[in-house]
Amino acid sequence: xxxxxxxxxxxxxxxxxxxxxxxxxxxxxxxxxxxxxxxxxxxxxxxxxxxxxxxxxxxxxxxxxxxxxxxxxxxxxxxxxxxxxxxxxxxxxxxxxxxxxxxxxxxxxxxxxx
Amino acid sequence: xxxxxxxxxxxxxxxxxxxxxxxxxxxxxxxxxxxxxxxxxxxxxxxxxxxxxxxxxxxxxxxxxxxxxxxxxxxxxxxxxxxxxxxxxxxxxxxxxxxxxxxxxxxxxxxxx
Numbered sequence: 001x002x003x004x005x006x007x008x009x010x011x012x013x014x015x016x017x018x019x020x021x022x023x024x025x026x027x028x029x030x031x032x033x034x035x036x037x038x039x040x041x042x043x044x045x046x047x048x049x050x051x052x053x054x055x056x057x058x059x060x061x062x063x064x065x066x067x068x069x070x071x072x073x074x075x076x077x078x079x080x081x082x083x084x085x086x087x088x089x090x091x092x093x094x095x096x097x098x099x100x101x102x103x104x105x106x107x108x109x110x111x112x113x114x
Numbered sequence: 115x116x117x118x119x120x121x122x123x124x125x126x127x128x129x130x131x132x133x134x135x136x137x138x139x140x141x142x143x144x145x146x147x148x149x150x151x152x153x154x155x156x157x158x159x160x161x162x163x164x165x166x167x168x169x170x171x172x173x174x175x176x177x178x179x180x181x182x183x184x185x186x187x188x189x190x191x192x193x194x195x196x197x198x199x200x201x202x203x204x205x206x207x208x209x210x211x212x213x214x215x216x217x218x219x220x221x222x223x224x225x226x227x
Contacts, residue, residue: 042219043158043202056214091157102148103204103215105157 002026004106006092012112018080021109023092025073033103034067034077035091043091049075050097082113117141118205120218128226133190135221137203140184146206147179149188152220153199162188193225 005024013019025032034046047057049069060067064083069075079086089110093103117140127133135149146165150158164170164177164186176189186205190197200220207216 043217045214045216048214101146102160102163104160105150108157 004092004094004104006090006106006109008109009107010110010112012114013082014114015083016081017113018078019082019086019111019113021077021090021092021111023075023077023106025075025094026104027073029094029096029104030072031095031097031101032069032075033093033095034075035093035105036088037091037108038088046077079111082111084113087111087113116218117207117216118203118218120201120203120221122219123222124224125221126224126226127193129193129195131193133193133197133223133225135188135190135201135203135223137186137188137205137218138184139186139203139205139207139216141205141207142181142184144181144184144205144207146215147177147186148204148215149175149177149186150202150204150217151199152202158202190223193223195225195227198223198225 007022031050033048035043037043046059047067048055052069067077089108091105091108093105095101095103119138149162151161152158162177164179167179167181170177174191178187200222202220203218204215
């Protein structure tokens with residue numbers, strides 16, 4: 001079985017540009033999580049979807065961040081406009097059902113905003 | 115108080131020894147507990163989950179849970195240099211009205227050959 005797929009793996013962009021990160025869930029999973037990891041703040045949950053519906057977006061840092069799940073297997077995380085402090089590794093994870101089950105992480109997208 | 119607390123380490127153990135990684139959590143009603151391993155530059159990888167008090171063994175790994183003390187640990191027997199990584203404790207807890215998994219900041223383990 002394919003694991004969680006993320007693209008791009010690396011993104012370098014200039015401040016003010018729009019960035020879109022993509023994620024494909026593991027087949028059969030119905031919950032998706034977006035995380036951000038930095039040395040200073042560790043692993044932070046940004047938003048989580050269950051059955052395509054956003055359940056908890058309290059971790060989204062500000063209005064510049066938005067996430068969508070247009071179908072059961074795919075999600076995007078968009079940052080517009082990007083800022084240098086958004087530089088981090090962004091992980092997507094999926095699980096079989098909600099937050100009570102094990103989460104499986106994708107390889108991550110390393111974002112650098114200059 | 116942090117919701118999930120881990121000693122950041124590094125924890126250094128000689129090859130072949132037992133590594134003991136500890137985690138405490140704040141929510142008394144938490145029911146699901148997970149250990150993830152993260153190699154440098156890689157994503158977290160689930161290695162153990164535990165839901166009931168007591169021990170759960172999987173190969174060289176043993177997870178121990180004590181809900182009364184709000185404490186979960188991971189033992190790695192016969193530690194190998196390949197076990198050198200950061201170990202993240204994760205706990206399912208009620209946060210702002212939602213059930214969500216909260217991660218600790220991780221303990222860095224170094225296994226010395």
